[in-house]
Amino acid sequence: MKKRVVITGLGVVAPNGVGIPAFSEAIKKGISGIKFFPELRDLNFSCQLGAMPxxxxxxxxxxxxxxQLRNFNSSGILYGVIAGMDALKDAKIEVAKPEDEPLWDLGIIFGTGTSGIEKFREAIYRIDDKNVRRLGSTSVAQTMTSGVSAYLGGLIGAGNMVTANSSACATGTEALLMGYEHIVNGKAKYMLCGSTSDSGPYIWGGFDAMKVTTYKYNDSPGEVxxxxxxxxSGFVPGSGAGAYLLESLESAQERGATIYAEILGGAVNNGGQRGGGSMSAPNSKAIQKCITDALKNSDVTGEExxxxxxxxxxxxxxxxxxxxxxxxxxxxxxxxPYINSLKGMVGHCLAACGSIEIVSAILQLHEGFIFxxxxxxxxxxEISYLIASEKIPTKFQKKSLQIIAKASFGFGDVNACAIFKKN
Structure with missing residues (x-):
């Protein structure tokens, strides 16, 4: 019999709030973390706005x-460590002491997009081609994709699968579903999942060159x-991390843990960059299939x-x-259904967007509100033609929610959709 999976811990490092209390208050009040960055102006960016914790x-x-902080220069790993450790603490799970056995039942899937760009820049700036060997002993751990999960694994003493995934904007949602499957199949009792993204011009510059960021609000970041x-007219680039502690329902009930939500299921697919899909544009049929497959996997209808x-x-x-x-x-x-987007407050947090947004979705489900x-x-x-305007609230609403959906669509035509239920 497949195990039921619930979320018992949350952590977040967002541009408008670090930690669940600050973040929860910010999203309820519509507080934005989008700011003007003089550095981007000096670099002649079209979009001179950003969102950074x-x-x-x-x-x-x-x-x-x-x-650990000596020669440390990876914002993405830092964000991920804070969010991940906060989620573990929120779930009231103790880390393994140095003299103890690893926590064999606890695994980690923590994804990222591009890791350690600032570390690479710092290391390469200081050397030339004849001194590549002098990159520095900390460059490997800070630039490998699995760096954040490795740091968390060591801090926690995780003894189950400790790995990273990387699927652009869908990374955080995909990580949750991977962790969910691991518990459903009885391979772990706890899975710490999430995603993170570095910040700064070396991450954001490519998107500025693609002209998918907005240039119209450099003088008025509060009005984007x-x-x-x-x-x-385009997104504002952001950064941060979100994390969630997944646990079998049986374990959570035995521990008397706070249950934020149950994960009913989900789906991940790819549009194959066909049918209108490309590296940067989604295949609409694939998105629709991802959503309907997620509903089917969760034994839920669209009406619910x-x-x-x-x-x-x-x-x-x-x-x-x-x-x-x-x-x-x-x-x-x-x-x-009611629908909203966190990106109006925190920008597009790239590989971290799915995880930060999942945290915001779970808070709304658990507490009964819509930001x-x-x-x-x-x-x-074109949107007002399709759905009623009251389904896109522009003010905070108290609202009892029972079943909700979260989807993320990323570069490479990858899609992920998860369905959650109030406990």
Whole structure:
């Protein structure tokens, strides 16, 4: 018999709040973490805005020792370590002591996109081609994709599978579903899952060159048109990390743990870069199939979905995403579920977007509210034609939710959708 899987711990490092209390308050109030960066102006970026978590030196030392922080220069690993350790603490699971056996029943799947760019830049800047050997002993751990899961594995003493995944914007949602399957199949009792993304111009520059970021609000970061808005002109690049502790329902009940939500199931697929899909654009049929497969895997119908946490990016693809949801759920107009997008407050956090957004979705499910869609008062006409405007709230709402959906769509035409239920 397959095991049921629940979420018993949450952690987040977001541009508008580090830690669950600060983040929860920020999303309820519609507080944005988007700011103007003079460095981007000096580098002649078209989009001179960004969204980056604020981490003090004192905060870093709550999680990493002075020795670990020596020559440490990976923001993505730092964000992931903080979010991951907070999720473990929130679930009230103790780390293994140095003299103890590893925690054989606890595994980690923590993904990222591009890891350690600043570390590579720092190391390469200091050497020339004749001194490549002098990259430095800390460069490997900080630049390998599995760096964040390796750091977390050592801090926790995890003894089950400790690995990383990398599927662009779908990374965090995919990591959750991979961890879910591991527990469902009885291969672990606990799985710490999530994703992280580095910050700064060396990460964001490529997106600026692609012209998918907005250039219209450099002088007014608080007014950036949000996803689904008629004025949306591209996303603001962001960074951070989100984490969740997955656990078998049986274990959670035995421990008397707080259960935030049950994971009913989900699906991951790829559009094969066919049928209108490409490296940077999704295949709509694949998205619809991912959603319907997730519903089927979860034994849920489209009519049962109360709320959607969208991938919505404030680009020309927003109307397409709404249409895909409408077709997959067979719902439109007043019958469409409530939907919102966190990116209006934190920007597009790239490989971390799915995990940070999942944390926001679980908080809404657990506490019974819907956070506002920021700067979205004037809906895109193609979206307003498909669904009723009241389903896209622009103000905080108290709302009891029972079953919700979260999907992420990433570069490479990869899609991931997860379904959650209130416990």
């Amino acid at each position: 604020i981490i003090s030196e004192e905060k870093k030392r709550e999680y990493l020792s002075d020795l 048109a949000g996803p689904m808005s008629a004025e949306a 979905i109360d709320y959607i946490n969208g991938h919505l990016t404030a680009t020309i693809k927003d109307p397409d995403e709404i249409e895909n949801w409408s077709i997959a759920l067979n719902r439109n107009g007043d019958e469409f 506002p869609n920021v700067n979205c008062e004037n809906l895109h006409p």
